[in-house]
């Protein structure tokens with residue numbers, strides 16, 4: 387081939403790739419989005435007359451979970467540390483769903499006094515509790531301690547919810563069938579432990595991974611916030627991230643399922659660490675010791 391013709395062919399290939407690649411990406415985008423979106427809760431269960439607590443429901447996955455359960459008719463307690471943020475979320479949900487039973491209550495999981503006050507008020511005001519969704523969480527926050535001196539991640543994500551569940555368990559049992567839904571993470575493969583099995587009480591306890599969700603969770607890390615923004619197309623929206631929480635809270639087929647771990651609205655693989663009974667027992671007794679409670 388002549389050098390001029392070869393150059394032309396080469397430029398043609400470059401131009402062809404430059405035009406077809408974006409077109410290909412554009413055509414693939416809806417399929418990529420659908421894959422990223424993950425599972426969707428198909429249940430049409432209504433929750434009229436049911437009382438639900440969702441921790442950290444003022445934003446992200448918790449807010450979307452609250453919106454969904456409010457739409458199903460539940461009385462939703464938005465348990466959050468910032469009342470103003472909680473009110474903003476709750477009034478938007480009330481306006482959108484027409485459900486006026488979306489109530490904000492103060493709960494700071496980084497302070498056992500606040501957790502005890504929340505539980506005390508709740509037990510005095512509400513006669514029933516059907517669904518407890520332990521959703522709130524922190525990630526990558528700078529080293530700091532809770533009011534009781536626990537490291538922040540351990541204190542909020544685990545010990546805070548552990549104490550909250552302990553304080554509300556009797557009311558859940560009295561209201562059975564009832565469910566505890568623990569929003570966990572795929573990160574448990576790095577050594578986190580699944581919640582203790584409460585089989586036999588008619589209160590089920592399941593945990594879940596919501597997926598990688600474009601929420602405020604990464605707010606404490608500049609690099610993660612930047613990465614989250616850049617790759618937001620490949621992350622779930624908070625609504626998509628809330629689907630497995632809603633599924634664990636309402637799906638009829640889970641009525642008697644307990645001690646399981648879900649992702650994308652289906653059972654998921656639990657890491658060997660998460661399945662180790664000895665480690666779970668140890669964490670259980672250390673948690674009781676740290677919180678000064680007796681829970682067998």
Ligand SMILES: NC(=O)c1ccc[n+]([C@@H]2O[C@H](COP(=O)([O-])OP(=O)(O)OC[C@H]3O[C@@H](n4cnc5c(N)ncnc54)[C@H](OP(=O)(O)O)[C@@H]3O)[C@@H](O)[C@H]2O)c1
Pocket residue numbers: 441442443444445446447448465466467468471493494495496497521522523524525542569570571572595596597598599600601602603604
């Ligand atoms: N996003 C993801 O990719 C992802 C992946 C795996 C697991 N998860 C889990 O999903 C859950 C929800 O996270 P998200 O993505 O929706 O994050 P988010 O948008 O940051 O929401 C976290 C919620 O937790 C609340 N919270 C933090 N510390 C609290 C405390 N001391 N007391 C009471 N509430 C507190 C926050 O309240 P403020 O608004 O007042 O800070 C906020 O409402 C978390 O448990 C997280 O670990 C998320």
